Amino acid sequence: MRIDPAFYASDVLEAAPALLGKLLCRRLPDGTVLRLRITETEAYRGQDDTACHARAGKTRRTAVMFGPGGFSYVYLCYGIHSLLNIVTGEDGQPQAALIRAVEGRPGPGRVTKALSIDCSLNGIDLRTSGLLWLEDDGFVCPSILTGPRVGIAYASEEDRGRAWRFMVL
């Protein structure tokens, strides 16, 4: 079943680890439905987080992060890879959880490749969309590891040190 809409309003520091074990679901243009279990996420939290895209304020690209939780934030990284984030939190607080890996697909670029996700899926309402959504099948992760986020060398030392990366064993 689709996850509770209220889930998306929670703070990203709760939501990002809670996404582990959930099913990322995608209906392809040909009608095929793919379901892949989330195994790794990272939290990006607010304008004070120097690693977060929202740090410089609201722009066209980051606008969806400033809205309420429950929407997709997809952007192109390094000219090649589309990266998928789940926007969380209340309206006005820019937060999102990056989906870094799903079962059998380590790497945020591989996740979107496996599910055929690109920037055209930015801003999707995950609570109602038939193209992209999340499901909870009751699976509970046996244990969760945390660590520093990846690829944010430009962030402040303090923010680089935060253990906002979450992975299943």
Place this chain on the structure above:
DNA sequence: AAAGTGATCATG
């Protein structure tokens, strides 16, 4: 170790 790739955003 480093290329490859293109949207994005701040400059002018």
Place this chain on the structure above:
DNA sequence: ATGATCACTTTG
């Protein structure tokens, strides 16, 4: 219009 900057992957 131009240029720097990337929440990555693959190849050697």
